[in-house]
Amino acid sequence: MNRLTLWPLCAAIASVASYGASTGTAEADAPSLSHDTVLSGLDNPWDMAFLPDGTMFFTEKCRGLSVMMPDGEVRPLLGMVRSSDFDDIHYDLFCEGQAGMMGVAIDPDFDSNRRIYVMSTSSLTPPGSNRVMRLEVSEGFDSVANRTDIVTDIPFKPRSSAHPFGGPGAHNGGRVRFNPGDGFLYVTTGDTHNGEVPQSPTLLGGKVLRIDTDGNAAPDNGAPDGFDPRIYGYGFRNVQGIAFRPSDHRPVIAEHGPWHSDEITALVPGGNGGWDPRPNMAGRGDCPDNYCGYEPNQMEGMDPEARAAWMPMTDLETYPDAMPPAWDNNMLSQGMSSAVFLEGDQWGDWNGRLLVGLMGIGFGGTPVGQRIDVIDLAEDGLSVHDVSEMPLPMGSGRFRSLVQGPDGNLYAAIDEGDIYRIVPD
Amino acid sequence: MKTAILLAALAAGGFGAGQAAAADLAAGEERYGVNCVNCHGRTGRGMASFPSIAGRDAEFITSRLKSYRARETVGPNSALMFSLADELSDEDIANLSAFIAETFR
Structure with a gap:
C-alpha cells in the first residue's frame, strides 16, 4: 500500500484527534441551541442583511433580491434575467455556475438615505463582470430604485477551462460588509480561475476592496505603489467570508482552499494573501489553461499536505511578507464560506468567537465536513486558541451565509434553500 | 420515508420481487445520504453549481x-x-439509480 492510499485514514485520524482535543474546551460553557426555519424553498439563498426591527433583505443567486418584513411577509424587490415573478427585473443581472446575485449589506445611515448594496454578476460590460450596486429602498419596502453601480470591474469567468469545477462563473468571492470601526464597505472577490488575477495590481479579482459608498477608494488602504487604490488586500483565491473582530474591528477573512487548506486570515492593510497560481512560478511549470490552482494531479486525490507544498494557499517562500493564515482547516478544503463574530452574553463562552460556515466537500477520501466551526482567534491574529464544531440543532447543509440578527440570534442560509434561526437557550 | 418508498416501488411494479426492490432502494437511499446529498440535495434538485438529477x-x-x-x-x-x-x-450504482429515479420524479 503506498502513501496515497494510506493518507485518507491518517488524515481522518489527525482530524478526529484535533477536534477531540479542542472540543471539550470550547463546549465547557457553550450554549445549548435550538432552531426554527425562517424561510424554506428558496433558490440558493446567498446572503442576508438585517435592520434593527428584524426586516431581512436576502439574495437568491439566480432570482434576485427580496425582503422579509418583521411580520414574515416576503416581497420581491429586484429580479434577474430569469426571475419571472419579480415586478422589477434588471435584465443585465444573470447567474452562471457559481456567479449570480451574492452579497448584500445595509448602509450604516439607512434611516436617512435608504441605501443598500448588492454584489451581482452583470452583462453590461462584455464578457460580463461582477458589480457592486447601490440601491435605494422605498419607504414602504416594496421596491428599490436609483441603482448606481459603484464598482463595475470585478472580473467574471466567461468561459469553461480545463480545471475541476471549470465551468464559467467560477470564483467570484461575493461578500459585502460594512466595518463598524471605520464605516467603509469591504468587498471580497475571487480569482476566476485566472492565474494572473490574484497578484495583479489592477485586476480586482482575488482581492479585498475597501471603498466608500460611492465606490471610491478608502484612504490608507495600504496596497503597494501601482496598485488600484481600492485594493485593501490581494493575493487571494476565493474569499466568501469577512467579519470584523468586535474588540478592534480588525477584518478577518474566510477563504476556500483548492484541494487543500481552507484559510482564516486576519488582514493588515495592503497585505498579500500569498496565492499565486500562475504557471512557471515557484518551481512549477506549465499548467492547464495557465492556472495551477488545483495542481498537481488536479483530477485525482492525493495527500493535501503534498499538494500544499507544491501549490500553497499562502506562499511564504515566494512572498515572505505575506499574511500567514491563523488556521488552515487542518490542511483540508471543505468549502469554507461565510464568517461572523458572535456578540452577546447569551452566547456564553462563544461571545466574541468567530464562526465560519463550511459547505462541505470531500475529494479522494477527504472528509466532507459540512458544518459550522466556532473559532477562538488569537489576539495577534496569527493562530487560533481553539476550534470546535457547533453541535447543530438541525441537520447540516451547505452553509453559505452566517449573519447575527438584531435579536442576537444566528441566522444561517444553506444552498438547498433554507434560512435557519439558531437560538442560544 | 423508507416505507413510502417501498410502497411506491410496489405500486409501480417496476422491480422484480417486491422484497428485492425494497432492499435495493433502502441501500440506495443510504448510499445517497453518504455520497450524493451534500451536493444534489434532499430532493435531488441540485444546488450551487451542482446539477439537478430530479x-x-x-x-x-x-x-x-x-x-x-x-x-x-x-x-x-x-x-x-x-x-x-x-x-x-x-x-451500488444499481441501488443508487433505482433510488434516485423512484424518489426524485
Whole structure:
C-alpha cells in the first residue's frame, strides 16, 4: 500500500484527534441551541442583511433580491434575467455556475438615505463582470430604485477551462460588509480561475476592496505603489467570508482552499494573501489553461499536505511578507464560506468567537465536513486558541451565509434553500 | 420515508420481487445520504453549481455513474464525480439509480 492510499485514514485520524482535543474546551460553557426555519424553498439563498426591527433583505443567486418584513411577509424587490415573478427585473443581472446575485449589506445611515448594496454578476460590460450596486429602498419596502453601480470591474469567468469545477462563473468571492470601526464597505472577490488575477495590481479579482459608498477608494488602504487604490488586500483565491473582530474591528477573512487548506486570515492593510497560481512560478511549470490552482494531479486525490507544498494557499517562500493564515482547516478544503463574530452574553463562552460556515466537500477520501466551526482567534491574529464544531440543532447543509440578527440570534442560509434561526437557550 | 418508498416501488411494479426492490432502494437511499446529498440535495434538485438529477431515469443515472467511474469527463464537476464514483460497485450504482429515479420524479 503506498502513501496515497494510506493518507485518507491518517488524515481522518489527525482530524478526529484535533477536534477531540479542542472540543471539550470550547463546549465547557457553550450554549445549548435550538432552531426554527425562517424561510424554506428558496433558490440558493446567498446572503442576508438585517435592520434593527428584524426586516431581512436576502439574495437568491439566480432570482434576485427580496425582503422579509418583521411580520414574515416576503416581497420581491429586484429580479434577474430569469426571475419571472419579480415586478422589477434588471435584465443585465444573470447567474452562471457559481456567479449570480451574492452579497448584500445595509448602509450604516439607512434611516436617512435608504441605501443598500448588492454584489451581482452583470452583462453590461462584455464578457460580463461582477458589480457592486447601490440601491435605494422605498419607504414602504416594496421596491428599490436609483441603482448606481459603484464598482463595475470585478472580473467574471466567461468561459469553461480545463480545471475541476471549470465551468464559467467560477470564483467570484461575493461578500459585502460594512466595518463598524471605520464605516467603509469591504468587498471580497475571487480569482476566476485566472492565474494572473490574484497578484495583479489592477485586476480586482482575488482581492479585498475597501471603498466608500460611492465606490471610491478608502484612504490608507495600504496596497503597494501601482496598485488600484481600492485594493485593501490581494493575493487571494476565493474569499466568501469577512467579519470584523468586535474588540478592534480588525477584518478577518474566510477563504476556500483548492484541494487543500481552507484559510482564516486576519488582514493588515495592503497585505498579500500569498496565492499565486500562475504557471512557471515557484518551481512549477506549465499548467492547464495557465492556472495551477488545483495542481498537481488536479483530477485525482492525493495527500493535501503534498499538494500544499507544491501549490500553497499562502506562499511564504515566494512572498515572505505575506499574511500567514491563523488556521488552515487542518490542511483540508471543505468549502469554507461565510464568517461572523458572535456578540452577546447569551452566547456564553462563544461571545466574541468567530464562526465560519463550511459547505462541505470531500475529494479522494477527504472528509466532507459540512458544518459550522466556532473559532477562538488569537489576539495577534496569527493562530487560533481553539476550534470546535457547533453541535447543530438541525441537520447540516451547505452553509453559505452566517449573519447575527438584531435579536442576537444566528441566522444561517444553506444552498438547498433554507434560512435557519439558531437560538442560544 | 423508507416505507413510502417501498410502497411506491410496489405500486409501480417496476422491480422484480417486491422484497428485492425494497432492499435495493433502502441501500440506495443510504448510499445517497453518504455520497450524493451534500451536493444534489434532499430532493435531488441540485444546488450551487451542482446539477439537478430530479426526473432522471435509472438508466441515465447508471450510465453517468459508470462513465465517471471509468474516468470519462462529463461536465465541469467530473473530477469530484471521479472521486465519488471510484468506490461504487455495480450493485451500488444499481441501488443508487433505482433510488434516485423512484424518489426524485
